[in-house]
Amino acid sequence: MQGLFFKYEGYKFFLEGDGDYEFDDCRHLYGFLNYLYRTDEAQKWTNEMTQKNADFWFPTTTATLKRGKKEETLTLDFIERFQDIEHRELLHDLALGKLKSHYGTTNLMNSKAAKYARAFVINTDTEIIPAKTWGRLFKTLHPVLEANRLTLMSAVTHVDQGVPHLHGLYLRKPRMRGNPFMDALLSSDLKPTIVTSF
Incomplete structure (x- = not known):
């Protein structure tokens, strides 16, 4: 498998493939979000380790959590x-x-979101990496992608699914050719190396 190898804070990371996985349509994109956040308790990857997963919010976001009649900010x-x-x-x-919000719609099915939405996977061998390290990696990637006209929408770790990894969801601009995500990483201070097999 082709990908990028790089080190960060002493840990080894791999970007799987070329970091530009396409969605077939918006239904596929919706399914991906359900998979990311484990919102279907029956899915096979939801297990006792699921609560060790982490989602990264940058910048800070305020929200109201409802559990029955109770609300928590x-x-x-x-x-x-x-x-x-x-x-x-x-x-x-x-x-x-x-x-x-990005696409100015209440129904993604009527948008071009799936056309420009892409996903990437960064993983490790089998090592459990601290959530704070994943978070700092995400914060490092954010401006690199923005400088290359890519919008990072979400980044979620999965430590409940075999090899620990981070999923990212980002948006390309229309008419972008090639693989701007891989180009962004290659131009970053992470100094990744292209590998043809892991």
Whole structure:
């Protein structure tokens, strides 16, 4: 498998493939968000480790979490650990809201979101990397992508699914050719190396 290898804070990371996975349509994109946030408790990857997953909010976001009749105001900061299903649904809805706001719609099915939305996966061998390290990596990637006209919408760690990894969802500008995500990483201070197999 082709990808990029780089080190960060002493840990080894791999960008799988070329970091530019396409969605077939908006239904596929919706399904991806459900998978990211584990909002279907029956999905096979939801397990006792799920609450160790983390979602990164940059900049800080305020939201209201409802559990039955109780409401709680949350400040979603640099790292937000997964909790129960209500909490994960809130994170999911906020990420979905970011997409809808970006495209100026209440229904992504009527937008071109899937055409310009892309996903990437950064993983490790098998090492459990601290959530704070993943968070700092995300904060490092954010301005690199923005400088290359890419909008990072979401970044979520999955430590409940075999090899620990970070999923990212980002948006390309219309008419961008090639692989701007890989180009952005290659131009970054991470100094990644292209590898043809892991």
